[in-house]
Amino acid sequence: MEKKKKGEDKNMGKVAIYPGSFDPITYGHIDIVERSLEIFDKVIIAIAENADKRSLFSVQERLQMVKTIFKDTPNVLADNFKGLLVDYVAKTNAKVIIRGLRATSDFEYEFHMASMNRSLNTHLDTLFMMTSKDYFFVSSRTIKEVARLGGGVEGLVPDLVVRRLKEKFKLPVKKKKQISWDD
DSSP states (O other), X not given: OOOOOTTEETTTEEEEEEEEOOTTOOHXXXXXXXXXXXXXXXXXXXXXXXXXXOOSXXXXXXXXXXXXXXXXXXXXXXXXXXXXXXXXXXXXXXXXXXXXXXXXXXXXXXXXXXXXXXXXXXXXXXXXXXXXXXXXXXXXXXXXXXXXXXXXXXXXXXXXXHHHXXXXXXXXXXXXXXXXXXX
């Protein structure tokens, strides 16, 4: 009988959880998911329900966007959870949490959380991945702020997210105006 490797099941393979608020999902998040799939057989994007955090998009809206974005990637699952991440992880086959890092300030917070999670579940590891240099400055908070003020976030989030942000903030869809010397 073949021994199962840590975090592996014969039906699912190696599974990792990528938790977060994803309010909204950005290309930085997508980059982390795609790179995680080079290491893990399945990645579960676990959208946290946090009543203390004022979200722009409801959990169901975020879940729908993530499912749509990854609809052609069968080894990416989207789910949501309430409460402790370690309790959610226990309900899955995962033994690894994926966390993206943009800066050293992210590391301090994430290291603290990883240490707490490890103290709650000694079989749980956290894998930190540096965000791609193309998205190092991108955060969901910044995306929302720029979009709210009418700035363009194209190229930083999928087109679906751009449209949903414009709907939320009741912004017109701008058509590019050709500027000439006669204007």
